[in-house]
Amino acid sequence: MSDQKTAIIIGAGPAGLTAAYELLNKTNIKPIIYEMTEDIGGISKTINYKGNRIDIGGHRFFSKSDRVMQWWRNILPSQMLIRTRLSRIFFLRKLFNYPVSLNLNTVLNLGFMRIFKIGLSYTKIRLFPIKNEGSLEDFFINRFGKELYLTFFKDYTEKVWGISCNKIRPEWGRQRIKGLSISKAILHAVKSVFSKDSSVTQKNTETSLIGQFMYPKLGPGQMWEQVAEVIKKKGGEIYLNHKVIGLKQHDNKIVEAVVKEKTANEPTTKTVDYFFSTMPVKELIQSLQNGVSQEVRHAANGLIYRDFMTVGLLLRKLKIKNKTRIKTINNIIPDNWIYIQERDVELGRLQIFNNWSPYMVKDKNTIWIGLEYFCNEGDELWNKTDESFAEFAINELAKIGIIEKEDVLDKVVIRMPKTYPAYFGAYDQFHVVRDFVDKFENLFLIGRNGMHRYNNQDHSMLTAMTAVENIINNIKSKHNIWAVNTEDEYHEEK
Ligand SMILES: Cc1cc2nc3c(=O)[nH]c(=O)nc-3n(C[C@H](O)[C@H](O)[C@H](O)COP(=O)(O)OP(=O)(O)OC[C@H]3O[C@@H](n4cnc5c(N)ncnc54)[C@H](O)[C@@H]3O)c2cc1C
Numbered sequence: 001m002s003d004q005k006t007a008i009i010i011g012a013g014p015a016g017l018t019a020a021y022e023l024l025n026k027t028n029i030k031p032i033i034y035e036m037t038e039d040i041g042g043i044s045k046t047i048n049y050k051g052n053r054i055d056i057g058g059h060r061f062f063s064k065s066d067r068v069m070q071w072w073r074n075i076l077p078s079q080m081l082i083r084t085r086l087s088r089i090f091f092l093r094k095l096f097n098y099p100v101s102l103n104l105n106t107v108l109n110l111g112f113m114r115i116f117k118i119g120l121s122y123t124k125i126r127l128f129p130i131k132n133e134g135s136l137e138d139f140f141i142n143r144f145g146k147e148l149y150l151t152f153f154k155d156y157t158e159k160v161w162g163i164s165c166n167k168i169r170p171e172w173g174r175q176r177i178k179g180l181s182i183s184k185a186i187l188h189a190v191k192s193v194f195s196k197d198s199s200v201t202q203k204n205t206e207t208s209l210i211g212q213f214m215y216p217k218l219g220p221g222q223m224w225e226q227v228a229e230v231i232k233k234k235g236g237e238i239y240l241n242h243k244v245i246g247l248k249q250h251d252n253k254i255v256e257a258v259v260k261e262k263t264a265n266e267p268t269t270k271t272v273d274y275f276f277s278t279m280p281v282k283e284l285i286q287s288l289q290n291g292v293s294q295e296v297r298h299a300a301n302g303l304i305y306r307d308f309m310t311v312g313l314l315l316r317k318l319k320i321k322n323k324t325r326i327k328t329i330n331n332i333i334p335d336n337w338i339y340i341q342e343r344d345v346e347l348g349r350l351q352i353f354n355n356w357s358p359y360m361v362k363d364k365n366t367i368w369i370g371l372e373y374f375c376n377e378g379d380e381l382w383n384k385t386d387e388s389f390a391e392f393a394i395n396e397l398a399k400i401g402i403i404e405k406e407d408v409l410d411k412v413v414i415r416m417p418k419t420y421p422a423y424f425g426a427y428d429q430f431h432v433v434r435d436f437v438d439k440f441e442n443l444f445l446i447g448r449n450g451m452h453r454y455n456n457q458d459h460s461m462l463t464a465m466t467a468v469e470n471i472i473n474n475i476k477s478k479h480n481i482w483a484v485n486t487e488d489e490y491h492e493e494k
Helices: 014-026 066-075 104-110 112-127 136-144 146-161 171-177 182-194 220-233 281-287 294-301 386-399 425-438 457-472 487-493
Strands: 006-010 030-034 046-049 052-055 080-084 087-091 094-098 212-216 237-239 242-250 253-261 268-270 274-277 305-315 337-340 349-352 367-375 408-421 443-445
Touching: 006 014, 014 030, 014 220, 014 274, 014 457, 030 242, 046 220, 052 220, 052 305, 052 367, 066 212, 066 220, 066 457, 087 146, 094 104, 104 112, 112 136, 112 146, 136 146, 136 171, 146 367, 212 220, 220 237, 242 281, 274 457, 281 294, 281 425, 294 425, 305 386, 367 386, 386 408
Parallel strands: 006 030, 006 274, 030 237, 087 337, 274 443
Antiparallel strands: 046 052, 080 212, 087 094, 242 253, 253 268, 305 367, 305 408, 337 349, 349 367
């Protein structure tokens, strides 16, 4: 009998696949991945609809970690495009630069009165900042002033989370836009006129201002499907349509996983040496069959997630015209995505997949876009039939003047649960859950929902890499895994 150790990895998203890849490359541990859906890539998958590809979310491949950048290049050496980012804000039926820049276009779009008010409220907050940032609203106001917050941040953010900004913890801002402030945004705009940070890593640029990124020709799923192929070639196992429904613990170790194949009547039980989990923390705790205190269960059950729906629309043309100097195929507007700040529609964001990669679109003479809606699983939007939801989305887009309804050639609706782990609900009790799971020596929580943290692909991958290194170096503490993507939190604490 072989004495090779094995690891169960829950989930075939970026974190789970990275863990498997690293185990195969650096250890003698055999990874076995269970993925409950039929797809590879998790939130970072690409959906192929009749030859047109949808990226759920629009995944930029960039990282301040050289290790991650190199890792991606190694996997797809000849398939990564370098893209120049353009994303704007649609507000007052006009397009504004994002990050908002103080140019003639902005002044004319907003009007002198509003600009004056923005300047005044920004000066005020510089002189009298809010001392203890208790909410996301305080976070935004401290960095941008109240008027700019009300104009450009409040409505979009409330669409994303479905609750008021003053009920959201400030950590989300710290994770999402890190060190960005208006002075940094303006400084960045001025600097970029005189010197171009031409490297794709852009180490000296705030994450929110990154101007260039890599992108697989066929969308993010291409990266993760390729990683899955390598894993299988190197001897790892990947089981799709297999859901981990139960875990058993004994003596500070996870000893068993209960796995159910979609069509099977009965689940099976697996005993291995290590467990990596990218499943939502809430569900992980619910799946633990023994030894969980009421306090831990209560804290985990109170974790909240925000869900996501995308409507893919194939169009003959857009109504909105390209008024920039940027040359594009068929002269469509050059944006990768557009934030929809308009208050009279529920639409949150619009992706133009042609501008992410022309290879995402089957017929280059058509326009392939994704309309993004933030919602809660089971709410009114989520429960609409595909047909009525697509109709609703088309009407919204026509209402704000971006398309004419008769230019729609085809449509598809995609639902993606648990896209955003929320920093409200029982989040302030998360430490109770973390202390509990950290005591299991052979259990590693990694990734985005796996750690209930707003992790991008690179952070999700780094948590997996760190966990594998801890096994190699026999490091018992999980502290360095939790420390990934928290630099600014530590700065704030200092
Ligand atoms: C709108 C949006 C935009 C984004 N944009 C970017 C971007 O520009 N750049 C970037 O780098 N990142 C971006 N991200 C983040 C990126 O999607 C995530 O960081 C990444 O997908 C997280 O990887 P993961 O493996 O931790 O989790 P996931 O991608 O969620 O994968 C987890 C997998 O586990 C499976 N699973 C769950 N429970 C079980 C179970 N019980 N048994 C078996 N399988 C299970 C799920 O089906 C899923 O496939 C974006 C995310 C969103 C929502």
